Structure formats: structure tokens, C-alpha cells
Amino acid sequence: MNVILLGPPGAGKGTQAVRIAEKYQIPHISTGDIFRKNIKEQTPIGVVAKSYIDKGQLVPDEVVIEIVRQRLAEKDCEKGYLLDGFPRTTFQAEALAGFTTVDTVLNLDIDLNLLMKRLTGRRVCSACGESFHVSFIGDAKECSKCGGALIQRADDNEETVNNRLVAYTNQTAPLIDYYTKQGTLKNVQADGKIDEVFAAITRVLG
Ligand code: AMP
Numbered sequence: 001m002n003v004i005l006l007g008p009p010g011a012g013k014g015t016q017a018v019r020i021a022e023k024y025q026i027p028h029i030s031t032g033d034i035f036r037k038n039i040k041e042q043t044p045i046g047v048v049a050k051s052y053i054d055k056g057q058l059v060p061d062e063v064v065i066e067i068v069r070q071r072l073a074e075k076d077c078e079k080g081y082l083l084d085g086f087p088r089t090t091f092q093a094e095a096l097a098g099f100t101t102v103d104t105v106l107n108l109d110i111d112l113n114l115l116m117k118r119l120t121g122r123r124v125c126s127a128c129g130e131s132f133h134v135s136f137i138g139d140a141k142e143c144s145k146c147g148g149a150l151i152q153r154a155d156d157n158e159e160t161v162n163n164r165l166v167a168y169t170n171q172t173a174p175l176i177d178y179y180t181k182q183g184t185l186k187n188v189q190a191d192g193k194i195d196e197v198f199a200a201i202t203r204v205l206g
């Protein structure tokens with residue numbers, strides 16, 4: 001089962017990805033998580049990626065494509081994978097088609113006007129990756145799932161979120177057409193509750 005999660009920043013890709021990976025027992029590959037790990041460890045990739053991520057811009061295609069190409073060649077991807085946040089450009093999608101076959105593209109469909117509030121109020125567990133929103137958790141500092149420290153992502157500020165939404169509209173949204181033409185795209189309404197969105201995803205994936 002080779003699956004792509006497509007959707008704007010804040011649509012809930014990370015939240016749903018954790019649940020999909022657990023239910024279908026496939027590795028969750030988030031290019032954003034890979035970059036954040038590299039930034040933390042101050043690797044050469046991390047240094048390059050940070051200069052783009054801090055501005056809300058996409059990391060250059062050639063950097064991210066090579067990371068994904070190598071990751072998909074690992075043994076645990078033999079039975080399938082879930083790509084979260086890749087591809088984000090048509091160029092990346094075409095490169096991906098050169099080294100794997102995608103079965104299903106889940107497009108998390110949501111009104112873009114909801115996303116600024118979702119992202120600027122988001123808190124993420126630094127240990128397990130679960131996402132929360134201040135409107136539910138207030139100023140809680142610990143993850144209710146695993147006890148890890150909750151953090152605010154450096155790129156979840158208003159200015160950077162604006163740039164990320166522009167990058168999505170100009171560079172990533174064309175993939176909806178691209179995968180519709182390939183016949184692999186399935187739309188999932190993503191403005192409901194987490195469990196409802198997940199139920200809709202499982203109806204698509206079976
Ligand atoms: P995410 O965690 O998916 O929201 O990604 C955080 C940031 O990492 C994005 O705003 C981009 O700057 C960068 N990034 C993640 N995935 C990609 C990708 N496939 N192509 C280019 N940049 C990416």
C-alpha cells in the first residue's frame with residue numbers, strides 16, 4: 001500500500017498520518033520531520049533546509065527528492081509507505097514516479113481560511129509528534145498522550161504561515177489536478193473532527 005497524503009499546511013496531515021501508519025502498519029515518512037531532525041542535529045542538510053523553512057519557502061526539489069529516494073529504498077518500505085508532505089511540486093511528483101508506483105493519493109480538502117488559526121495555535125509533542133491546539137489544551141506544557149514536552153514549531157508564526165500558504169497555492173495545489181488525471185486522487189473532507197476524518201480515510205483505504 002503506497003499512499004501519499006496531500007493537503008495544505010494545517011489540514012491535519014501529520015495527525016492523520018500517525019493514525020494511518022498505525023492501522024495499516026506502514027512507515028510514516030514526513031519530509032518536514034526529516035528536515036526538523038536534521039536542523040536539530042545541525043547536519044549540512046539541516047543548515048540548508050532551515051534557511052528555507054524559516055521563511056516558509058519550499059526546500060529545493062533536488063534536496064528533498066534525494067532524501068525520499070533513499071528513504072523509500074529502505075527495507076521497511078517494501079510492504080508500502082505513507083508519504084506526508086511529499087511531493088509538494090509537480091517536479092517532485094514526476095521524480096517520484098521514476099522510482100515508485102503510488103496507489104492512492106489522499107487529498108485532505110479544507111477551506112484555506114481555517115488554516116491560519118489552526119497553525120498559529122498549534123502545539124506539537126516533541127516526543128511522539130502528536131498535534132494539539134491551544135483552544136483545547138490552554139497553556140498545557142505536556143503531551144496528554146505520552147508526557148513529552150509540547151513545543152510551538154518555529155514556522156508556525158503568522159508571517160511564515162502566510163508564506164507557506166502562498167507556497168501551497170502556487171506550487172502544491174496543482175498536484176490535485178496532476179493526480180486526478182492519473183486516476184489516483186481521492187478527496188477527503190478534512191474540516192471535521194479528527195476521528196471523523198480518519199473514518200473517511202479508512203473508507204477510502206479499506
Ligand atoms: P511540514 O512539516 O510538512 O509542514 O514541512 C515543514 C517545511 O519543510 C515546509 O514548509 C517546507 O519548507 C519544508 N518541506 C517539507 N517537505 C517538503 C517538500 N516535499 N518539498 C519542499 N520543502 C519541503
